[in-house]
Amino acid sequence: MERIQHKLALLPDSPGCYLMKNKEGTIIYVGKAKVLKNRVRSYFTGSHDGKTQLLVSEIRDFEYIVTGSNMEALILECNLIKEHHPRFNILLKDDKTFPYIKITNEPHPRLEVTRRVLKDKAKYFGPYPNAYAAQQTKKLLDRMYPLRKCNVIPKEVCLYYHIGQCLAPCVQEVAKETYESMTQEITSFLSGGHEEIKKELQRKMHEAAEELQFERAKELRDQIINIDALMEKQKITVNDAKDRDVFGYAVDKGWMCVQILYMRQGKMIERHASVFPFYGDAYGDFMSYVTQYYSDNPALPQEILLPEQPEDQDDPASIDAPTALQEWLGVKTLVPQRGLKRQMTKMAEENARVSLDEKFRLIERDEERTSKAAENLGKAIGLESVSRIEAFDNSNIQGTNPVSAMVVFIDGKPAKKEYRKYKVKTVQGPDDYETMREVIRRRYERVLKENLPRPDLIVVDGGKGQISAATDVLENELALFIPVCGLVKDAKHKTAQLMAFDPPEPVYLPRDSQEFYLLQRIQDEVHRFAISFHREQRAKSMVTSRLDxxxxxxxxxxxxxxxxxxxxxxxxxxxxxxxxxxxxxxxxxxxxxxxxxxxxxxxxx
CATH class of the missing domain: 1.10.150 (DNA polymerase; domain 1)
Incomplete structure (x- = not known):
């Protein structure tokens, strides 16, 4: 720690990036700052929420790199994250997996679905988060436009020529104007001009029918049906017909979801969601994701729309990331405050929240994994098995109407018939430790007296003080030796850290693990149960006092x-x-x- 204090004193008032290291010297977090001195020092002074505290607890050294501007810091952070893959950073694992549809820059052009965007003067359209949609779109275009299909031009015609899907440049000359006309129509189609193409196909279909070419008319009708099916997902239309990427994000239970809405020619054609655990500042980590997403990607939209930074995450030492992103990409980057564009970012944020909720519901429904989570939780704190968990939470407002509640989880699932409520009798004022002592005493005196099932693990809401109070009553007053652990919350009252062992110390559980999510469910449930009981008692108290x-x-x-x-x-x-x-x-x-x-x-x- 003395070494760190010396290095902190030497930090400059400059923008740049910092690299946090653990005791093995491994880089565990990379960040950027407008003023390195202020940002890096903030990790080692004052209190932090649970997520940041977990990161800080592992820091044993740091390095920093000064940059000439905020933009350079943004790019450097992106490159360092991609190089070192730090455990506490958001890592964009799928930025190279999105497929694009490509019109090759060749004398006889072809249509391809590719995952590599090169600076080869070809035309790229996308990205398509849904690879199946990209393949289906190419198949539709292959039937509509007879560009060559072969990678290498053969010496004689192939089947594609005979079924009308190739002009056979292998055996006959094709005018340059013919290719230009087709590529223009394909470009229009892939850029959102589906209606114009559809009208032209309808005209050709009617002509074919009038000339009694019914097979050709049926083929054209099928193509129109395929276009309608392809465009069924469109939800929003903007009159200016610009290509936009619209971003939104949501956070809950230590997880983040980033949602991207792809708008081409003013129409929303696709969307993509990424869900992952995060440990740093939510908005800063979100902007790191956006930066990684656009790195090495020349297929840029005309405009990028970002959500605004929440007021409670406004760090004066952080850089102006949207401005730096615009400077780096050369693409207009907006944080809309009102109007249709603000509605679009709101829509992206709402979709992100829905994706997170779906993830949590799916986890809860997976009973086998939930049961396994309880077993793995026991192993993490040195227990052979954890079947029955009893969790406690206290609730009061400035010491009034103090109550406590207990919930029971068996094999990772709530046993609501065994929930219990407690009116606190002996404690005056907001004394969380004494409240915990009273409730633990009352609960386990009854367990002993009535020979009720004993839990494998007791979970209390709080850290070392609450654990010590519960353990003291159990061991010294009741001679019960039941393991007790504590759940520490962050500034937003969300589960942040597990405390266990004797003396209590932090237990690291990956934020994307079933064990961590089980603890979150337990803490949320006991808090909900305690709060509802407290409100009930408070309401009764108000009624009583007014009548009295x-x-x-x-x-x-x-x-x-x-x-x-x-x-x-x-x-x-x-x-x-x-x-x-x-x-x-x-x-x-x-x-x-x-x-x-x-x-x-x-x-x-």
């Missing part, structure tokens, strides 16, 4: 009123006559109604 404040209403009458009317709202809406069955006179009934109507009903926070 009315002269002439004691505990007995309060209970009778709530039982008869069912809620505070119905009491407030009642007439004087409605109180007679409770033997409440006209004067007191008026006082009750007026007291409740004088102020609005309290809202839950």
């Amino acid at each position: 404040a009315i002269p002439g209403i004691g505990e007995k009458r309060r209970k009778a009123l709530l039982k008869h009317f069912g809620s505070l709202k119905k009491i407030k809406e009642a007439s004087v006559e409605d109180f007679r069955p409770l033997s409440i006179g006209e004067k007191l009934a008026h006082e009750i109604i007026n007291a409740l109507r004088d102020e609005d009903s309290p809202e839950e926070s």
Whole structure:
């Protein structure tokens, strides 16, 4: 650490990239900054959320490279990530796998589906995230336009000539104008001009039918049907007919999804989603993904639309990535604030959220993997098997109405009939440790007394303090030796880190593992259960206190009123006559109604 402090003092006030290393000297994270001194120092000062803390806990050294501009830092970061593949960076694994449709630059051009975009003066169209769609589009174009199909021109005609899909340049001269006309139509089609091509095919179909060429008319009809099927996915149309890539992203449970909408000639023709775990700043990692996506890719759109940076992720030491990206690519890069373009980025963001939700639902439905996750979680913390897990969470607002809740997971699945709620009895004020001690004591005294099933693992919400409080009660008061682990949350109240062992220390679980996702589900479920119970108790407390404040209403009458009317709202809406069955006179009934109507009903926070 002393070595790091010396290096921190030497950091310059310049833009550049930094490389974080672990104890083996392996590069585990690469980042960029507008001011290296501010950005790198921030890792070693103050508190961090759980994701960053996991990264910081492994840093033993760092290097930095000064650049002349923000743009150079952006490009350098991209190249360093591709070279070193750091574990905590987003790695774009599929940037070279998207297929393109290519019209070759040859005297006798061909159509190809390729995954390599070269600077060979050919025309490229795409990318097509769906490889099947690219192949089907090429097949359709092969039937519509008789460009040559052979890689090497043969000495005699082949089958393609006989079925009308080749002009046979091997045996006859084909005019240059013929190829130019076909390539222009193909270019129009692949750039979004499907309607014009479709109208021309319809004209030819009617001509063929009038000339009694029914087979030819049927072929043309089938081509029109294929075009309609191909264009069925289009959702958005923009009048200016520009080629755009529209980006959006969403994050949840330590995962990120980046969604790209491909708009060609003003029409959305395709979309692609990438889902992966992330550890750094969400917007910074998203921009790293975008930069990697465009590296070594000359097939650029006319315009790139990006979502705006969230206010809570506005780091003054970070670079202006959209501006740097525009400078590097030479492509207009916008962060729209309003209008149709903002709707487009919103659509990309919404699609990203849907993709994340689908991923999590699929994980939950995979029962076999969920069961295996519980088993692997046990191995990670040194247990032979973990079948039954009991998890606890406390809830209070500034110490009022303190409650706790317990949920049970068996073989990785929630056992809701065994959930329990606890009103905290002995603790005054917001004391999380003492609340944990009381609830653990009450739960496991009952387990011993009634010989209930004992858990293989107890999970508490919190770190070393909560683990120590629970362990102390279990071992020193109840002589129970059940492993206890803690789940530490980040600044956004999401699962960030597992603490276990004696003394407690962080346990690394890959963010894309089933074990980590199981812990997230457990923590989310117990927090939801505790919060719902706390709100219920708080609402009852508010009702009770408001009725108690009315002269002439004691505990007995309060209970009778709530039982008869069912809620505070119905009491407030009642007439004087409605109180007679409770033997409440006209004067007191008026006082009750007026007291409740004088102020609005309290809202839950």
